[in-house]
């Protein structure tokens with residue numbers, strides 16, 4: 001079978017973490033089977049349409065390196081597309097849906113409805129009051145052909161509704177197994193709205209068929225729509241695709257992942273300096289785990305091991321702390337050059353390549369986010385502010401701190417510039433100095449490190465000296481002495 005998957009976002013905002021997972025799984029599945037992956041914009045709900053959302057969705061997919069074979073693309077800021085099954089934006093396919101909706105009216109599977117919004121609202125309220133399922137009461141189904149013709153001719157506002165038959169609908173889901181729903185629970189779904197736009201249900205079925213989609217992998221929230229879709233497939237004579245509905249992504253309190261409990265937009269995570277490969281790795285594991293013996297996987301490994309059969313049935317908790325941990329792990333694995341390139345876009349001020357490289361070398365293990373670089377560089381580029389207490393080692397006192405800093409100042413002043421280009425040489429020189437003068441590490445290294453960083457915890461004094469270089473090291477010791485006296 002020639003596999004074809006799809007990712008059809010609605011342009012209602014940013015790419016959501018859950019949608020990222022859906023996009024990735026469709027992408028993995030297609031890649032794994034040597035198939036095709038398409039992106040389609042489902043913009044038929046004009047009330048929920050957000051200006052700029054299409055561009056942002058496409059840009060985020062691009063930043064996440066999720067490439068697709070067919071779909072909308074931006075060329076020089078203009079919406080364009082690739083592939084032979086377009087248009088890939090539903091608002092550009094209205095004639096197609098209209099034709100299919102009318103076909104169902106002719107075959108008796110759908111009917112015109114002229115009910116006003118007002119009437120439908122009242123009906124709904126009545127049903128709610130007596131605790132009935134809210135459903136259209138089929139008033140317009142009793143209209144005669146003549147009445148319908150007259151209403152249409154007079155330009156009366158109308159929609160086209162599905163005529164849900166009696167009985168039960170069963171379908172197979174790759175993750176859930178067989179699912180049966182009593183048709184009684186299904187409303188006579190509007191297929192074509194008064195504004196000439198289709199609803200999601202008509203458009204999705206028509207497009208998935210016309211675009212040759214073989215596998216529909218999407219969020220669980222759509223599973224209750226499948227029976228309607230199955231009916232449409234049957235009425236149109238389309239072969240059924242394979243369905244797989246993914247479990248929910250949950251907040252730590254097990255509620256559905258929502259903005260109220262943290263960021264849900266992929267862009268927000270990118271802006272904070274989460275790496276693309278971390279988001280791919282982490283989000284992919286919210287639903288399946290290739291081998292269950294580790295948590296770090298490359299994209300290739302994820303593609304190679306992706307299997308619908310391995311997807312969990314129960315919801316997966318989105319744990320931001322774990323994501324942060326994973327980001328730190330990945331940052332540690334980056335080469336210095338790579339880290340320099342990645343942090344550069346996050347800098348808020350000019351930093352020379354040499355200094356940035358040194359900073360990245362000594363700070364790599366302490367960084368969890370690329371964005372951390374903005375505060376980290378400040379430490380090196382400007383004299384940090386701190387309280388004098390921090391300069392005093394817990395087993396010593398102020399007088400000793402002053403004496404040690406005075407002496408180390410002279411020592412640093414005396415050593416050759418070249419030594420400052422090598423962390424190991426710096427360490428050797430200082431270790432020797434401590435030994436030769438019969439001193440304790442803590443008495444010397446604590447006030448020195450604190451004078452250079454102004455922090456309780458920081459890279460070692462040797463690393464700090466290497467980054468700051470001779471003159472700045474001396475300046476900072478002088479500053480510390482001023483504070484102490």
Ligand code: GLU
Pocket residue numbers: 008009010042204217218219222
């Ligand atoms: N446009 C729908 C959405 O935004 C797509 C649902 C589907 O994959 O069928 O989620």
